[in-house]
Amino acid sequence: MAKRRIRLGVSMIGLGYHLAAWRHPDAPAGGNMELPHFVRVTQAAERGLFDMAFLADGVGIRFHDEPKGALCRTSKNVQFEPLTLLSALAMVTRRVGLVATASTTYNEPYHVARKFASLDHISGGRAGWNVVTSVTDMEARNFNRDKAPGYDVRYDRAAEFVEVVRGLWESWEDDVFVRDKESGINYRPEGLHVLDHQGPHFQVKGPLNVARTPQGAPVIVQAGASDQGRELAAATADVVYAAAQTLADAQAYYRDVKGRMARYGRDPDHLKIMPGLMAVPGRTRQEAQDRYEALQQRVDPLVGLAALANYLGDLSGYDLDGPVPEPPNRRMHSRAQIFLDIARRGNLTIRQLYLSIAGGNGHRLVIGTPADIADAMEEWFHQDAADGFNILPPWLPGGLEDVVDMVVPELQRRGLFRTAYEGMTLRENLGVAPATHRRAEARKRAAMAAALGSAAQ
Ligand SMILES: Cc1cc2nc3c(=O)[nH]c(=O)nc-3n(C[C@H](O)[C@H](O)[C@H](O)COP(=O)(O)O)c2cc1C
Known part of the structure; x- marks a missing residue:
C-alpha cells in the first residue's frame, strides 16, 4: 500500500491571512484585485506540489465596520469572484487543484453545478467546490433579507443543494458523446439521465447542459464546524477545511467527523481533514519570530x-x-x-x-525553523488529528514562497510529502474516492439483468 502522505492546500485569500498583511513592505498593496498577484501565488503553490489552491469567499464584505473606521484600515474589502479568477488561473497552471467557495444559501444548484463542471473541464480535472452556507447577515442583506437564516434552515437547504448538484453532475455518462458525423448521431440517448428532482427546497428537472467532467465530479470541500456542518461533511465531502488550536481539539474533531461516515457507508480514508495552519518559517527561530513581529506591529x-x-x-x-x-x-x-x-x-x-x-484568526500558528514547522505537522498527522493542512500564509506571495522553499523540502526529506504529483486530477492527487456515476451503474446493472434474463429464456 502507498505510504500515507500529508496533503497541502493554500488559502490564498487577498494579500494573506494576517490582519496587517497588506501593510507588509513586500506585499503588493493592490494585489487582491490584480491577476498577476494570483498567478504568482498559484504558481508558487504548484512549484511546491500543493494539492490545492483554495479561495475562501463571502458574497459581500464580511468585515464589520465596528468600531467605526476599521474597514478603511483593512484590505478585507474587495476581492475577485472565485470561479472567474480560478478559470483564469487554470490557464497558467497544470497540476494544482483549484478550489472555490460557493454559497448554498444564495445560489441555485443548477448554477453551481454548471459553473464547477465548467471549471473542471477548463482545468483538466482540477476543480473543487468549498460548500458554505454563508453565516453573516452582511451577506443576507445583499439578497433581499435582513438576517441569515438559522443553522438548521441553512444546513437543511445545503444538504439537499449538494444532492441536487451531484445529481446534475450525473446527467451524462462518460462516453456518451459519439459525435458520429456519418450516421448523424451526436450522443447515445441511453447515456443521458434526467434528474427530475422534487424536494422541499428545490424542484430541478435537469439535465445539466455540461458534459460529465474529467473528474466525474469536482471535489467537494466542506468548511463548518457545527454539528450540522460535520454531518454534511461526513455525508458528502472529500475534504474538510477545519480550524483547531490544540492537538486534543483537532483529534476530537477528526474522530467525530470520521466516525460519522459509517452511517453513509463511506470509508474514513476518503475524507481528508485539513486544518488551517499559519506557518511562519525562518532560517532561525529568531528570524521567524522577527518576521511575525513585523506584521504584529502593524495591526x-x-x-x-x-x-x-x-x-x-x-x-x-x-x-x-x-x-x-x-x-x-x-x-x-x-x-x-x-x-x-x-x-x-x-x-x-x-x-x-x-x-x-491577528495571524491565524483562530487557526493554529507555528513560528520557527522549517524543522519546527515540519515537527508540528508531523505530530498532528501521525496522531490522528489531520490528513494534511490548509496553509494560511501571513502575507502573499512571500509567506507562501517561504513555505514552499523551506518547509516543503523538509517534509520531503522526512518522506512525509510527495516529490512529484501522482496524477493529473485533484481527486487523484488527494487520494480520495473516484466519483462514481450512480445512475450509469444502475442502468448497466439493469441492462445486464435483462440480458441474462433473455439468455435464460
Ligand atoms: C475553516 C473554516 C473556513 C470557512 N470558510 C468559509 C468561507 O470561505 N466562506 C463562508 O461563507 N464561510 C466559511 N466558513 C463558515 C462556515 O461555512 C459556517 O457558516 C460558519 O463556520 C458557522 O458555522 P459552523 O458553526 O458550522 O462553523 C468557514 C468555516 C470554517 C470552520
Whole structure:
C-alpha cells in the first residue's frame, strides 16, 4: 500500500491571512484585485506540489465596520469572484487543484453545478467546490433579507443543494458523446439521465447542459464546524477545511467527523481533514519570530477590535488592556468559542486577544525553523488529528514562497510529502474516492439483468 502522505492546500485569500498583511513592505498593496498577484501565488503553490489552491469567499464584505473606521484600515474589502479568477488561473497552471467557495444559501444548484463542471473541464480535472452556507447577515442583506437564516434552515437547504448538484453532475455518462458525423448521431440517448428532482427546497428537472467532467465530479470541500456542518461533511465531502488550536481539539474533531461516515457507508480514508495552519518559517527561530513581529506591529487597534467584533461583538467600550468580558454579541458560534477559550487559557486582555488571533484568526500558528514547522505537522498527522493542512500564509506571495522553499523540502526529506504529483486530477492527487456515476451503474446493472434474463429464456 502507498505510504500515507500529508496533503497541502493554500488559502490564498487577498494579500494573506494576517490582519496587517497588506501593510507588509513586500506585499503588493493592490494585489487582491490584480491577476498577476494570483498567478504568482498559484504558481508558487504548484512549484511546491500543493494539492490545492483554495479561495475562501463571502458574497459581500464580511468585515464589520465596528468600531467605526476599521474597514478603511483593512484590505478585507474587495476581492475577485472565485470561479472567474480560478478559470483564469487554470490557464497558467497544470497540476494544482483549484478550489472555490460557493454559497448554498444564495445560489441555485443548477448554477453551481454548471459553473464547477465548467471549471473542471477548463482545468483538466482540477476543480473543487468549498460548500458554505454563508453565516453573516452582511451577506443576507445583499439578497433581499435582513438576517441569515438559522443553522438548521441553512444546513437543511445545503444538504439537499449538494444532492441536487451531484445529481446534475450525473446527467451524462462518460462516453456518451459519439459525435458520429456519418450516421448523424451526436450522443447515445441511453447515456443521458434526467434528474427530475422534487424536494422541499428545490424542484430541478435537469439535465445539466455540461458534459460529465474529467473528474466525474469536482471535489467537494466542506468548511463548518457545527454539528450540522460535520454531518454534511461526513455525508458528502472529500475534504474538510477545519480550524483547531490544540492537538486534543483537532483529534476530537477528526474522530467525530470520521466516525460519522459509517452511517453513509463511506470509508474514513476518503475524507481528508485539513486544518488551517499559519506557518511562519525562518532560517532561525529568531528570524521567524522577527518576521511575525513585523506584521504584529502593524495591526491597527481599530482593526484588531473589528476582527474580534466579527465573532464576539463590539468590545470598544471596554479597556483594551483589561480582561475579555462575556461577549455582548456572539456571531459565529464555533469560532467565537475558540476565541474565548484562547482568552481564558492565557488570561488575556482584549489587546492580547486580538494580537493572538491577528495571524491565524483562530487557526493554529507555528513560528520557527522549517524543522519546527515540519515537527508540528508531523505530530498532528501521525496522531490522528489531520490528513494534511490548509496553509494560511501571513502575507502573499512571500509567506507562501517561504513555505514552499523551506518547509516543503523538509517534509520531503522526512518522506512525509510527495516529490512529484501522482496524477493529473485533484481527486487523484488527494487520494480520495473516484466519483462514481450512480445512475450509469444502475442502468448497466439493469441492462445486464435483462440480458441474462433473455439468455435464460
Ligand atoms: C475553516 C473554516 C473556513 C470557512 N470558510 C468559509 C468561507 O470561505 N466562506 C463562508 O461563507 N464561510 C466559511 N466558513 C463558515 C462556515 O461555512 C459556517 O457558516 C460558519 O463556520 C458557522 O458555522 P459552523 O458553526 O458550522 O462553523 C468557514 C468555516 C470554517 C470552520
